[in-house]
């Protein structure tokens with residue numbers, strides 16, 4: 001069992017990170033090397049400055065707000081929560097003064113960020129089962145949502161345990177020690193991360209996150225990077 | 237399907253994969269925001285007419301042959317092998333899509349369904365399963381470009397016969413040519429359609445504005461674009477471009493044909509002449525005081541259908557309204573925002589295919605008929621040949637009781653000295 005835990009928490013993490021980074025780079029190189037479309041793909045009437053409107057479209061999803069307002073609320077909550085969690089994970093690597101403008105414990109949001117994310121993911125999952133989204137969905141779409149849901153669930157569970165149930169065996173310091181050891185290429189698993197009562201949560205969290213990262217470059221998740229240039233095409 | 241055909245088709249597919257196309261094929265999250273955008277889905281409720289469903293048919297092939305995911309784990313994205321059945325599905329998807337790009341307005345990423353359908357159409361051409369009629373019409377246009385001398389005489393005689401009707405609308409000064417053709421150094425080359433309705437009113441307005449113009453030998457419509465064949469599209473286009481260059485005109489004015497305008501204006505790259513739609517040109521004449529219109533001619537309520545390729549995809553929106561406000565005080569908008577106007581349901585070659593598509597055109601556009609009815613207008617004006625035909629068919633089929641008119645004819649009928 002310990003070997004399996006080790007594989008998930010060390011070599012698999014390295015492999016996932018490598019596939020994630022190299023995969024995205026290759027995808028982008030292929031895209032950038034492809035010739036640009038010879039003509040405009042703009043939709044009219046146009047608004048200027050086009051760049052600013054493209055950024056507006058990319059980050060505020062105005063068309064979703066207009067046509068699917070409920071979905072929009074969940075999407076915005078989801079993306080904000082995702083960003084906060086991303087920042088939360090960055091803070092495990094180092095303290096950033098910028099993010100501490102509003103002083104907080106790691107992770108931000110006292111467990112509610114993870115909760116929001118989980119609820120949003122369940123909403124996305126269930127709305128897919130309804131027609132007409134069901135007919136246009138492919139297994140990849142469910143799989144990604146499921147992977148993300150499991151990742152978030154086990155990740156948040158650790159957070160919830162600490163903040164809501166006064167559970168103290170696995171501390172932020174333990175995560176930090178583990179992550180930093182990975183970064184400096186001297187992998188070390190602190191006792192608490194593998195032997196404490198909640199460690200299996202951490203192991204599962206990392207396992208699903210690894211799968212998610214591995215799948216990322218080959219899936220529709222590339223929309224997170226491509227949305228801006230695509231919206232720019234529509235704005236002209 | 238034999239291996240040779242498959243390889244040929246996949247080469248055609250590959251040639252289509254420029255950056256924008258790859259973005260579109262890589263990104264759809266199948267979020268379903270676009271479903272209600274398509275008039276065919278909104279009218280029939282059939283999911284296969286949603287834009288995402290249409291692109292997924294092409295995307296499955298893309299995954300299978302051009303993406304690692306489809307090679308390693310085809311089931312994840314339902315990647316699919318190219319076979320005869322696929323060709324049938326592509327036909328259904330491509331020839332039920334008018335390329336109106338209304339769904340592009342809805343999509344959070346702006347995925348262009350018309351562009352993705354251009355792959356489907358090209359594969360159909362490659363497999364010789366495209367609508368024969370469209371290819372035949374495209375080839376006739378190309379042939380006309382090659383052997384102009386054969387057609388020239390009959391064309392000139394035909395045009396001569398129209399002059400009387402032009403003069404009825406606007407009496408030219410003595411000695412002036414009513415329909416000038418082949419004028420070297422003219423300011424404007426007008427590219428019309430084959431019918432007299434596309435030439436007579438336009439000629440009257442040009443003459444009234446004192447334009448130094450000349451009529452093109454060629455008709456504007458590009459059947460190559462309808463059938464999605466880039467080679468034929470270019471050949472058809474090149475006839476007009478070389479005529480414009482030969483005559484050294486400053487401006488090429490495209491008649492009321494949405495596809496012809498968009499192809500010439502936006503899909504040809506930079507040219508030594510300006511490209512305008514006839515709506516733009518007529519609005520300019522009014523603004524500059526070169527023509528004046530009598531508002532008392534039109535007494536009924538008028539509404540305007542924005543042709544997709546001219547408005548949402550071509551940028552000519554305010555000009556039509558400017559003209560209409562000079563034609564009547566009784567104008568009512570069809571939609572608050574023209575980029576959301578429903579497609580008439582006749583674009584993408586569907587109207588050109590005639591009776592064959594009539595049933596589908598009617599059932600897939602009930603939403604358009606409702607929209608027209610809601611305006612309460614008696615006159616339905618538009619600035620595109622396809623839209624005009626389709627709206628006329630809808631008028632008959634749904635008993636809308638409107639009078640479908642070309643905007644340019646309304647201008648010609650209201651000319652005053």
Ligand code: SF4
Pocket residue numbers: 263264265266267268269270271287288342343344345346347
């Ligand atoms: S709105 Fe865009 S991303 Fe969503 S399903 Fe439609 S095409 Fe795909």
Ligand code: SF4
Pocket residue numbers: 273274275276285286287290332333334335336337338339340349350579
């Ligand atoms: S381009 Fe128009 S016809 Fe085609 S799928 Fe989109 S909305 Fe429907």
